[in-house]
Amino acid sequence: MAIRIQLDRVLLERRMSLTELADRVxxxxxNLSILKTGKARAIRFSTLDALCRELNCQPGDLLVHEPGPQATAGEDDADA
Known part of the structure; x- marks a missing residue:
């Protein structure tokens, strides 16, 4: 997937543990571990909002687009 979550980097910068963030959010x-390891396929805007609020960051600080090969049919949701 071309979108990657950099939760580990932001946590390190904030000197916060995943456990502490889970409690705050x-x-x-x-579920946070799934996000951190890059195994998540989706994230709710309410979760992203809570993460940004507690980490005092912008969504762009957590989400990175890394161009790569085109997605195969059925891999990603269709644009609608």
Whole structure:
């Protein structure tokens, strides 16, 4: 996937643990771990909003687009 989440970098910059962030945001540690390791396929805007609020950052600080090969059919949602 061409979108990557840089949660680990932002946490390191803020000197905050994943456990502390989970408590502050109200998201399970397991779900934040999925985001951190890049295994997430989607993120809710409400979760992104809570992460930005607690980490005092912008969505662009967490999300990075890395161009790569075109997605195959069915890999990503259709534009609608």
């Amino acid at each position: 109200g998201v399970t540690l397991a």
